[in-house]
Amino acid sequence: MKTSALEKTNMTFDKQSLDNTTLLNLYKRMLKPRLIEEKMLILLRQGKVSKWFSGIGQEAISVGVTAAMHKDEYILPMHRNLGVFTTRDIPLHRLFSQWQGKANGFTKGRDRSFHFGTQEFNIVGMISHLGPQFGVADGIALASKLKNKNQVTTVFTGEGGTSEGDIHEALNVASVWQLPVLFCIENNGYGLSTPTTEQYNCKDLADRAIGYGMESHIIDGNNILEVYTKLVELATSVRENPRPILIEFKTFRMRGHEEASGTKYVPQELMDEWATKDPIENYQEFLLKEGVLTTDLISELKAKYITEISDNLDIAYAETEIVSTESNELNDVYQDFIYQEVKENNETSELRLIDSISEGLKQSMERHDDLVIMGQDVAEYGGVFKITDGFVAQFGKDRVRNTPICESAIIETAMGLSIAGIKSVVELQFADFVTSGFNPVVNYLAKSHYRWNQKADIVLRMPCGAGVAAGPFHSQTNEAWFTKTPGLKVVYPAFPYDAKGLLATAINDPNPVLFFEHKALYRSIRQEVPTDYFTIPFGKAALLQTGSDITVIAYGAAVHWALSTLEKHPDINADVIDLRSLQPLDTDAIYASVKKTGRAIILQEDSLFGGIASDISALIMEHCFEHLDAPVKRVASLDTPIPFINQLEDQYLSRDKFEGELLKLMDY
Structure with a gap:
């Protein structure tokens, strides 16, 4: 099931049937993110960017994998995969705006680094909790399979991230459902400062695929031609025969987890050894020997990219700082939803x-x-x-x-x-x-x-x-x-x-x-x-009965407890509000009722402290205080876990406490 690449000190390149244009393009694709990174490290020291997660030394993986994918196929990168974004030709000024928290970035200043996605470029970025990335890739791949699109989804994580439970769950799901996903592990030696020997107890992470009945491969992550040609082969195969594949790229992180952490915990001889395996320098030497590249072209390309970086930085710098309002922020929490009423039928x-x-x-x-x-x-x-x-x-x-x-x-x-x-x-x-x-x-x-x-x-x-x-x-x-x-x-x-x-x-x-x-x-x-399909809007409570003595607010089973209690006390004329939706909450209905009755009691099944009754009580106190004739009362279950046996469960629940608290409030 597993194939392995030889560890290489003197890197060798096999161009197979690749033409010179492809060979040169792969070099260009690696050089550009390297020069961007070098510039970002300068800006970091100048305080012009707040944080940087360097991928220097790992460019061959990001570039080789992305170049092997079709542009309409999704890639889910991590924070050391700048080459994914540049190979997908995202305008640099937008990336710079993202890193500076400008409005023209992808998150409007709400998240940093590569914590973003873009449907325009079919990229879905990470969140700081690393594990979910693999599961999300499963979903995208499932959609491709359901729609018969013959596409492959590619997702990245580091060797440290493979310890997350979500990763194992996602690998299992992908295997059971035979999803077309390439799971890419960048094994760069360290999770922040913790070496691989303290992260997992196996020689190769690719071996884990055996337990999931999954094909796996080990690839020299510093050899751009090995990465690219192997990924082209695997992606083509997965498009034709959908299945998941686990790929371990052997590489090394030449800088800190992020720049502030440094690399003092890394033995110097290890740094020296991997410095000889630099993916760009080695490939550059190979292309020079092959006559695909010249020293003049190298200088020309570097000058071109440095100018492009400078020009795009100027565009980003020229953007005004984000000016937002509370309403802008609140309005972006949810996607706009235009409720469409479908009326019920008579049957x-x-x-x-x-x-x-x-x-x-x-x-x-x-x-x-x-x-x-x-x-x-x-x-x-x-x-x-x-x-x-x-x-x-x-x-x-x-x-x-x-x-x-x-x-x-x-x-x-x-x-x-x-x-x-x-x-x-x-x-x-x-x-x-x-x-x-x-x-x-x-x-x-x-x-x-x-x-x-x-x-x-x-x-x-x-x-x-x-x-x-x-x-x-x-x-x-x-x-x-x-x-x-x-x-x-x-x-x-x-x-x-x-x-x-x-x-x-x-x-x-x-x-x-x-x-x-x-x-x-x-x-x-x-x-x-x-009997037919119909809809009910969110945020509209149901007024189950009306009265002028007290407002009873409940939801779920507690609604039935309240109604049952009120049946025993026909002398109490109560507004009974069934909230139905808790977020959004129908505060208008609550306030209107409380202003009419002057009393409010909130019944919930949940335990008391931190429950929604507490928030509703606070809202009533803030907005209806001058209309109240008594304190707002919360009735809830015990602040304990829910017990099993009936007599303990009955004691726990707020169901049998409601009547006494209701009568006390009426007598206040």
């Missing part, structure tokens, strides 16, 4: 909550013909709650996909699908399990549009909640983890009608939506629901 049928979700999901699959559902056991088995039962027969296994048990990689795969223009719904088997994919949710999905204008067109279905004696790992209602995170939308229906209409809107919305579904309501709540 209805009585559905349980679980049935309405299944029906709504099925109708969305019919409406969006490339919508993909992913999750554990969602295919033939129909999911643990049977919501997708029968979907495979109607939509096929390409669109209804069983996944390995790897929440991070699947959420990242969904992000890759979105980058490639495909919507997806991911079923988290239980909302509790989102912790295994927490990083891509809050750091990738939530921040992508704000950072570089890339939507995350993903719905995460979150079966949640207590009342079924399932214990601490299957019963949490963890919505507050996500209402806190800008960039995410959070929806939490309490009734079958709302669940169906809101799910349709969630799938239409190009932003990431967490759709909470209370397990205890799945089969216990019934309602007449329109």
Whole structure:
């Protein structure tokens, strides 16, 4: 399975059938980023750029790989892959603007370095959490496979990044699904200051491919011709026969992890040894001997690139500093979504909550013909709650996909699908399990549009909640983890009608939506629901009953607890607000009701401290204080994990506390 290149002290080049034009172009492609880097190091010392992650000595990998790819194929580089960006011919002034935090960069000053993507050049940059890159590549490759595009996706990481769990999850998914991905590991000897001997306990990282049933190769990462010719061969093969390949490039980092860290931890003899393997100097000598290059041409090319760099720096310097407003910043957190109302039909049928979700999901699959559902056991088995039962027969296994048990990689795969223009719904088997994919949710999905204008067109279905004696790992209602995170939308229906209409809107919305579904309501709540497809807007609470004595605010199962309690007290005339969506939140409905009643009580199933009831209480105090006749009351579950046995779960839940607190507030 594994092929290996000989370690070379005196580098040899095999030009095979490459013509002189190609040989020279590869040299030019390497020289340009080297000269840019040398300039950046000067600017760094002058304080004109804030940070620099040097790829000096590794140019052959970035250039050779990118040159082997088609321009419409996605590449997912890291922070030492300047050659990817220059080989894709991104205008230098835009790169310089990015590094200086100018508006003409790719992130409007919101992120630095190579933490950006650009659809124009089919590049998707990294985030500081290195692992998600591989999973996102899986999603882009899956989209290519679903669309029969015969394209390969290429993704980079360093040898240190391969210790991240996301990397292993993504390799496994790619192998199981036979995705056309080239996984490129730049093994440059050190993860910051930690040498490879303290990073992993095997000779070659390429050996890890054996465990995934994956082809692998080891390539001399300093030999541009070996990199380019081998990558052309592999990319051509993968386009014809889609599959993942793990490639380990042996190279070395000649400068610090970033310039501030230095290289004092590297033995000098190691630096000296690798200095003799400089990819540009060795290739330059080869081209001189071959007569492809002359000393005059070298001087000419250097002068040309130095002038180009200088001219483009002047353009970037001439740009004004970013001037923004709070509204500009807030408006870019989410992709614009123009809600389109689809009105309900007159024909209805009585559905349980679980049935309405299944029906709504099925109708969305019919409406969006490339919508993909992913999750554990969602295919033939129909999911643990049977919501997708029968979907495979109607939509096929390409669109209804069983996944390995790897929440991070699947959420990242969904992000890759979105980058490639495909919507997806991911079923988290239980909302509790989102912790295994927490990083891509809050750091990738939530921040992508704000950072570089890339939507995350993903719905995460979150079966949640207590009342079924399932214990601490299957019963949490963890919505507050996500209402806190800008960039995410959070929806939490309490009734079958709302669940169906809101799910349709969630799938239409190009932003990431967490759709909470209370397990205890799945089969216990019934309602007449329109049979056809319809939508309900986010941020519009439902006023379930009206009164002038008090405002009751709840969502999810807590709505039913509140209604049940009020039935026992017909003398209490209450406004009952079912929030339905928590982000965005219908503050207008809340304020209007509280200003009318003068009292407010908020009931949530979640534990008290840090829950959404606390924020709603604070908002009411700030905006309705002069209208209040009593303190705002929060009623929530115990600040403990959720216990298993019924009597402990009953004691934990806020359900049975609500009546007493309601009566106290009425008597205040």
